[in-house]
Amino acid sequence: MNFFKTSLLLAAMTAIFMGAGYLIGGRGGMVIALLVATGMNLFSYWNADKMVLAMHHARRVDRASAPEYYAIVERLAANAGLPMPAVYVIDNPQxxxxxxxxxxxxxAVAATTGLLQMLDREELAGVMAHELSHVQNRDTLIMTVTATIAGAVSMLANFGLFFGAAGRDSDNRSPLGGIGVVLAALLAPLAAMLVQMAISRTREYAADRRGAEISGNPLALASALDKIAGAARxxxxxxxxxxxxxxxxxxxNPLSGARMDNLFSTHPDTANRIRALMAMADDGVRRPAPQPVADGPWSRPRGPWDGGGSSGTGRPPNRGPWG
Structure with missing residues (x-):
């Protein structure tokens, strides 16, 4: 995303925050929400990444503690012409x-222990290349800042619902009374979620495409998406x-019960993403020459399209470099 789109989205999130403040506390509430939102935008710019990593209990690893994982990210960052990011592991089975x-x-890039255990080396490379494409496209700032502000909108709405529409004067009272508080509690989080989803689907398709270019193997990324989607459910x-x-x-989408292509999904349909990657393979993006692989969790070929069973969207036609 370019600077203009980033600024536009931050303005939209700030407007939602201010609107919730107005519905809860009138003009006084709106001014307070504006000041809080401004402070949060500045704070999020510098600290949102640390907050997200802390939320998910991510721990930083290096070449000594996770040699294969670290080497994969290092090679892909070089392929993309990016500085080496910080590398994290999240102790989570999903x-x-x-x-x-x-x-x-x-x-920073982060992978769960469940991901490291499930994927083979090329599938893992495809996933990490996807994440590095977010870094290269500068999606990561808006993703983390949006997550922080969306969470704050929900907290503000819940705060208003809990404390009601009390105020000493008309400037600090909801213009709609209790109805305004209820509307803020119901509509503000929904509006924030819709803003998040407005950028998510096209961003994921773009990251899939660029990630396949960085790794050189669109079918490996397609296989990884199939596995992850099946296991995440x-x-x-x-x-x-x-x-x-x-x-x-x-x-x-890490949330349980998510319908992958409805109005409230944060991600596009996995089957559509896989079809787009398969089309890339047919258009001539091929995997690079095989790299020597040491014994380890990513040295055994166990993808759903190389002899194993599909975990999600089903086996594609027998074509491409694994055909």
């Missing part, structure tokens, strides 16, 4: 990953459930 950071020089991510405003950060 396979998933996200990227964060305000710019490529202050970026079965394995709960309790941390994400407790922090739903961060759901759009992940490569696959």
């Amino acid at each position: 396979p998933n990953a996200f990227a964060t950071g305000r710019d490529p020089e202050h970026a 079965r394995v709960p991510n309790m941390t994400a459930e407790q922090n739903p405003a961060t759901a759009h950060l992940f490569i696959i």
